[in-house]
Amino acid sequence: MARVETVQGPVEADALGLTLAHEHVRFRDEAVAAQWPERYDEQAELDAALEAVMAAKGHGVQTIVDATAMFGGRDVRFMKRVAEETGVRIVACTGIYSYDYLPHYFENRDVDVMAEHFVADIERGIQGTDIKAAFLKCAADAAGVTEHVEKIHRAVARASLQTGTPIMAHSMPAVATGPRQVEIFEEEGVEMSRVQIAHCGDTEDVAYIEGLIDRGVYVGLDRYGLEMYLPIDKRNATAAELLRRGHAERLMISQDFCASIDWFPAEAAPMFEASGAIRNWSMTLVFEEVVPALREMGAMDDSAFETIFVANPARWLTA
Ligand SMILES: [Zn+2]
Numbered sequence: 001m002a003r004v005e006t007v008q009g010p011v012e013a014d015a016l017g018l019t020l021a022h023e024h025v026r027f028r029d030e031a032v033a034a035q036w037p038e039r040y041d042e043q044a045e046l047d048a049a050l051e052a053v054m055a056a057k058g059h060g061v062q063t064i065v066d067a068t069a070m071f072g073g074r075d076v077r078f079m080k081r082v083a084e085e086t087g088v089r090i091v092a093c094t095g096i097y098s099y100d101y102l103p104h105y106f107e108n109r110d111v112d113v114m115a116e117h118f119v120a121d122i123e124r125g126i127q128g129t130d131i132k133a134a135f136l137k138c139a140a141d142a143a144g145v146t147e148h149v150e151k152i153h154r155a156v157a158r159a160s161l162q163t164g165t166p167i168m169a170h171s172m173p174a175v176a177t178g179p180r181q182v183e184i185f186e187e188e189g190v191e192m193s194r195v196q197i198a199h200c201g202d203t204e205d206v207a208y209i210e211g212l213i214d215r216g217v218y219v220g221l222d223r224y225g226l227e228m229y230l231p232i233d234k235r236n237a238t239a240a241e242l243l244r245r246g247h248a249e250r251l252m253i254s255q256d257f258c259a260s261i262d263w264f265p266a267e268a269a270p271m272f273e274a275s276g277a278i279r280n281w282s283m284t285l286v287f288e289e290v291v292p293a294l295r296e297m298g299a300m301d302d303s304a305f306e307t308i309f310v311a312n313p314a315r316w317l318t319a
Contacts, residue, residue: 239251
């Protein structure tokens, strides 16, 4: 059985158990945090992470895939502390989370040099630790697959080929980035069973999602609670239809929850809930509302649950 790197060290893939495939124990801008650390309350961030992960653990979660890459404030020491204090495994990644911007550092170095940085995180360790990245992250959003975004995708693909590490690509169904992202990975020769296209659940367009699944990738229905992109009931209708069409083995269900996030001032948070932009967004929403609803709709049985929350993440991480 293949092994998977976690912030607590490598584990056998079949020991990962119940897994949330896309969450963040903390999300913040690393440049702002480095320049104005006094603007951040590290203890409050740690407390929020511990509370979120413990709540997930209360639903049986044993492993959390943390998709925080460069520009999301990736900090594997913080992740390790959360993992050790909760007893929940955390799987870390390497890569660059950018919708277009690239530092001059990477603008003026080629794709293969960028890939070398990712490979170092996978083979040697991250941020001076011996914690290794278990997957690669890239993103395409409203701006589409720009030149810089394509460069990151190709670097991620080459690092994947060199190391056998899987890929998670943030996507934006509203502008249909998925097919082009998959195409780039195909051009680079990546095996499609190693690729997860995240945030496909932001659309009700089942044909669009099925089009991606037909190319062999995993798709993330992973933003439950982010009502501004799509409300829970519509997400459930899409998930149920995909399950009815027999796609359980290609689905990841998660929340893309950020235990803390610095994108907005703290006083804005209650407004998001009040305005309906988010609803019950947490690391437990899928167990409290989504799985029960899908079961009631007759779309999810025990075997589909096991496939989605146990087998799929392990298979994607090790295929
Ligand atoms: Zn995310």
